[in-house]
Amino acid sequence: MAVAKAKSAPKIYTFKWSGVNRKGKKVSGEMQSESAAQLKAEMRRQGVNITKIAKKTESIFDKLGNTVKPMDIAIISRQIATMLTAGVPLVQSLQMIAKSNEKAAIRDLMGAVASEVETGTPLSDALKKHPKHFDDLYCDLVQAGEQSGALETLFDRIAIYKEKAEALKSKIKKALFYPAMVVAVAVIVTTILLLFVIPQFEDIFSGFGAELPAFTQFVIGISNLMQSYWYIVFGAFFLAIFLFRRAHLNSQKVRDNTDKFVLKIPIINTILHKGAMARFARTLSTTFAAGIPLIDALQSAAGASGNYVYRSAILNIRNEVIAGMQMHVAMRTTGVFPDMVTQMIMIGEESGDLDGMLTKVADIFEREVDDAVDALTSMLEPLIMVVLGVVVGGLVIAMYLPIFTLGSVVG
Incomplete structure (x- = not known):
């Protein structure tokens, strides 16, 4: 028997129009519609005779912003949860989101x-056709909601999970941004001084007729090297970044080793550890509470941990749980999880409230990440000044050392 082919979603465009209303007054504006003819018919019903209409073209900035981001999925999840709770039918909820969103990419997606859903396809199956935006965990949670008949409750859980996950990701990115900025500013300032400032001093020193201090000679040597081979230096730098990014994308081993390395970087490693712990607890809590078996929930939590060290540890826990070991005992054997976490998990297992205890663990570590990021920000503000002071001050001292010894040269 032939399977009915799902009808494709209509494209929604933005049109600029101008016309005359019933009072003869000129009016204009922008409106979204499937076609110019449909827009004209709609405006005619409102008493406006359109005299000029044109499809609005996107600028390069519009196109860059017209992509579906993880935060967009979190917002969509919250909108669906709200509408389902209010009693709006699922198909109507999806259509309302598709028509009202400002981004064309989201309108097309939804x-x-x-x-798909309108033709009778389960929502989870419809979402699976868009794996770039709805991962396996998301689809499994929706499927659990469909099977339990509590889709609005599950979407509320999904919305909370996505909102917390994106907030945590934003905090960790903020924590990593500051050290990167310190290094970038130091490199830019040093490069400017070496290429443009120090050569001016070198011309002055050439007339001294005396040997320059070793530190000054060293800095001038670096300056000459930069002036002669700056294209090689920058070329090698950007080539190294390109090769690393390519290796990171194509090699699982490189990604795993990078994950191990970043967890050893001072200052930020604490934030990364706490962030991984929060993701593990939040994912496991959400999936387990949705009725997904613990074994499958651990598999999802491993994928959501975001780091090879924790992913391996969680998969080891999963294997031990399959063998019959209690989860808190298996967690102790990994040596990755703090005693406080294993103790809380043990209490959750014994009381039968594992998902509730995991939620508390996630809340604790999300707050700790927030506090750690604020502390790092406060600490790095003076650190930036110190680093720039050392770099710039060192170069200035190197240039003024010959002037300090000028008296002996003249004498």
Whole structure:
């Protein structure tokens, strides 16, 4: 028997229009519609005779912003949860989101999902056709909601999970941004001084007729090297970044070793450890509470941990749980999880409230990440000044050392 082909979602465009209303007054504006003819018909019903209409073209900035981001999925999840709780039917909820969103990419995505569901396809199956935006964990949670008949409750859990996950990701990015900025500013300032400032001093020193201090000679030597081979230096730098990014994308071993390395970097390693712990607890709590078996929930938590060290540890826990070991005992054997976490998990297992205890663990570590990021920000503000002071001050001292010895040269 032939399977009915799902109708494709209609494309929604933005049109600029101008016309005359019933009072003869000129009016204009922008409106979204599937076609110019449909827009004209709609405006005619409102008493406006359109005299000029044109499809709005996207600028390069519009195109860059017209992509579906993880935070967009979190917002969509919250909108679906709210509408389902209010009693709005699923298909109508999806269609409303598709028509009202400002981003064309989201309108197309949700329009396609709505069309699939309208033909009788389960929502989880419709979402699986868009793995770039809805991962396996998301689809499994939706499927659990469909099977339990509590889709609105599950979407509320999904919305909370996505909102917390994106907030945590934003905090960790903020923590990593400051050290990167310190290094970048130091490199830029040093490069400017070496290429443009120090050569001016070198011309002055050439007339001294005396041997320059070793530190000054060293700095001038670096300056000459930069002036002669700056294209090689920068070329090698950007080539190294390109090769690393390529290796990181194509090699699992490189990604795993990078994950191990970043957890050893002072200052930020604490934030990364706490962030991985929060992701583990939040994912496991959400999936387990949704009725997904613990074995499958651990598999999802491993994928969401975001780091090879924790992913391996969680998969080891999963294997031990399959063999019949209690989860808190298996967690102790990994040597990755703090005693406080294993103790709380033990209490959760014994009381039968594992998902509730995991939620508390996630809340604790999310707060600790927030506090650690604020502390890092406060600490790095003076650190930036110190680093720049040492770099710039060192170069200035190197240039003024010959002037300090000028008296002996003249004498």
